[in-house]
Amino acid sequence: MxxxxxxxxxxxxxxxxxxxxxxxxxxxxxxxxxxxxxxxxxxxxxxxxxxxxxxxxxxxxxxxxxxxxxxxxxxxxxxxxxxxxGNLPAIKLGTARVRLSRKKGARNGAGSVLKIGPYTFRNAFIQQLANGRWQVMRRVGQARYPIDVVKVPxxxxxxxxxxxxxxxxxxxxxxxxxxxxxxxxxxxxxxx
Structure with missing residues (x-):
């Protein structure tokens, strides 16, 4: 068979x-x-x-x-x-726009709000660093302390x-x- x-x-x-x-x-x-x-x-x-x-x-x-x-x-x-x-820099979240504070006594942009896309960052500003990149920066503490890049952990x-x-x-x-x-x-x- x-x-x-x-x-x-x-x-x-x-x-x-x-x-x-x-x-x-x-x-x-x-x-x-x-x-x-x-x-x-x-x-x-x-x-x-x-x-x-x-x-x-x-x-x-x-x-x-x-x-x-x-x-x-x-x-x-x-x-x-x-x-x-690594942490994600806030500048990558989209296009940035600043809403200035017109309050009396607010100096150097204190109280201003930086909006990047749908996200808001208080007391932040955009600055070009020494390496040529633009970053969102924020003062870490009092005025005498240094500034730091705003990042998403x-x-x-x-x-x-x-x-x-x-x-x-x-x-x-x-x-x-x-x-x-x-x-x-x-x-x-x-x-x-």
Missing amino acids: SVKGLERAIQNLNSLSRLIVPEATAKALNRMASRTISQGSKAVAKEATVDDNRKKGLPVRLVRQRSRLRKARHDRPVASIKINR LETPLTVAFTAISKRLIESDMPKELSAALKNQLRIHLKR
């Missing part, structure tokens, strides 16, 4: 490339890494607080552009995400969000992604 199509199945199995599994693994890893970047950026952008504002959140593109993906390949099955965890939110989301996605979605990628590679390589 002969099995119908046995010769074709043996021929297909012999013709399989040894790169099918590594390529499927690389594709699954790349999909998981890009999903981690997308979900992590959305979470951080939603939860970030800007200065002493009542407005919460940042544009997602500002957070997403701080992460870079080095894709996995069949000969290097590691996808790495490099994240710029992102180090802790980025670290927490990306580690939590990557662990969750690896546990929940990685088996499904691997099986789908392997089926797709088999579909591509098998003769019909």
Whole structure:
């Protein structure tokens, strides 16, 4: 008794490339890494607080552009995400406009409000630094103390969000992604 199509199945199995599994693994890893970047950026952008504002959140593109993906390949099955965890300068939030205070006794712009997009910064001003960049500055304390660049803190939110989301996605979605990628590679390589 002969099995119908046995010769074709043996021929297909012999013709399989040894790169099918590594390529499927690389594709699954790349999909998981890009999903981690997308979900992590959305979470951080939603939860970030800007200065002493009542407005919460940042544009997602500002957070997403701080992460870079080095894709996995069949000969290097590691996808790495490099994240710029430095604080975000306030000047990057949009176009700036100043609302001056006309109060009596307000000198040197004290009491003025600087608006950058939907965000407000009290007692802040824009200045060109020695390196040629324009930044939003604010006096740290009394008039005799130095001034400092106004920044949005992102180090802790980025670290927490990306580690939590990557662990969750690896546990929940990685088996499904691997099986789908392997089926797709088999579909591509098998003769019909």
